[in-house]
Amino acid sequence: MGKGRAPCCAKVGLNRGSWTPEEDMRLIAYIQKFGHANWRALPKQAGLLRCGKSCRLRWINYLRPDLKRGNFTVEEEETLIKLHNMLGNKWSKIAACLPGRTDNEIKNVWNTHLKKRVAASAGEQKKGGAKGKKKTTCVDVPAPAPSPSPSSSTTTTTTTTTNCSSGESGEQSNSSKELEFELDKIEIPMLDLGFDLDMLLDTVTNTHCPAIPSAPTSPCSSASPPCVVDDGALLDLPEIDIVPELWSIMDGEGGAGACAETAQDNAAPCHGKGTEARAATADDDDGKEWWLEDLEKELGLWGPIEDYQHQQPDPQGCVDPLSASVDDPVSCYFQAGPARATSAVQGPEASAVLANIPMDL
DNA sequence: AAGGGCCTCAACCGCGATTCC
DNA sequence: CGGAATCGCGGTTGAGGCCCT
Known part of the structure; x- marks a missing residue:
């Protein structure tokens, strides 16, 4: 620094x-x-x-x-919710999985729309009785990252995966298996996004989304x-x-x-x-x-x-x-x-x- | 029609991480 | 190896637009 x-x-x-x-x-x-x-x-x-x-x-x-412009599609929103479940406020990582969307945009969408929606639905689920153990800990309730993840911000970086897994929250410290485990727990219905969870995993672990179709090729990648x-x-x-x-x-x-x-x-x-x-x-x-x-x-x-x-x-x-x-x-x-x-x-x-x-x- | 409150989102800020020398 | 320079991230802010009363 x-x-x-x-x-x-x-x-x-x-x-x-x-x-x-x-x-x-x-x-x-x-x-x-x-x-x-x-x-x-x-x-x-x-x-x-x-x-x-x-x-x-x-x-x-x-x-x-x-860049994509315009509103987020339902698929994108669902993906965002899932990824936020896995990664917490790692907007740049999430953005890497949403082609054409920027971290800033994602952050805005989350804070203005999805956070409330997810919180509301989580609240409803609670009211209706936690259905199944898998949800009670994994619904989007950002928890402070307890692990001293080197990449985590010292300010208010949060992660949502900690409750579900070992407590190693950093996306880089999570093994693919752990992430797979997380994904298994995610309850949000999987929409047909044109890619599967394995792709998402690949995405998350590699911080880019080669597997997601229609992802714009990054003209400036080191390989390009x-x-x-x-x-x-x-x-x-x-x-x-x-x-x-x-x-x-x-x-x-x-x-x-x-x-x-x-x-x-x-x-x-x-x-x-x-x-x-x-x-x-x-x-x-x-x-x-x-x-x-x-x-x-x-x-x-x-x-x-x-x-x-x-x-x-x-x-x-x-x-x-x-x-x-x-x-x-x-x-x-x-x-x-x-x-x-x-x-x-x-x-x-x-x-x-x-x-x-x-x-x- | 006007005013006020709310919402959205582009931009800023500060700091950690990384790279360079 | 250490310090400096730069990048990149995440949180926050505020102007402008929209909606409701």
Whole structure:
């Protein structure tokens, strides 16, 4: 645990609060080009007046192209309940098992909906008499994790598995057998999720969900090619000209001067442990459509999808002269969709997508 | 129609874990 | 090996929207 923690963005006068479409676009464009090998250096490189943490959060929770949007399905909710039963508040682990959902989203859904629902149903079960021993201890009543699990948070991390098993709560300390044992006890009716409990187990123990169908491939997994849009063809992102004092302040405080250059130097950003995607590489056009449409709606850019579908023959993706003029990089990007936008960004018309990013960056 | 309360969710904060040098 | 830098996680907050009275 480092002692020299960098100051929060608030302390150096960076932007906070809601993201503007332009900021989103900058972030997307940058990550599409260079990945996110260094979150701390990223905002400077991308010309964003945000701290790296904020950028990371925005990308992971909102801009990532492989995100699902909209309400949780019943299946997802059931899965979430089960996983929470097993893992407690390990939102990132749970998120790994719910393709397209973020830990933040899951946390919100749990806290706002499912917790109450589960508590209510648990209460009803109690009233109606605990049916069967297996439920009384395993229903979602988060219990403090007694075990000194190395990965557990010291704050209020809870787990629900402790009552059911040996007391070893950490997901990493649980053997598959133990988890299997847990799963056997879970009473929630198993829905047809397209995967079975073994898959879930695999998921839980490996913190990712290779077995779950339709899970978006993680473009940035260590097994995947590095998130370089076009290997060897990285553009030099122009230096941004925003309040240089700010960056020097940040560099000075964080001693990140050396890091500041890393993004550009990284020919293969997002390599190694990167688990967040750059842009989805899956050829899922339907997925792109909803992703695009939803994101456009979010950013107030949405128009009938047909409008640009007709124009898509243009390989650059920046096409529709009416609703997606190249003067509007945000619109252009979202109309192009994640994968398409990738090529759009790197193509000759990259300047269109990055129009608002100073080209001398 | 207006006001107030409730709910949702994006974003922030702080800290532990991990990696780098 | 130890310290620094960075990442990632989980808890919390607050603005905005929705619903009820």
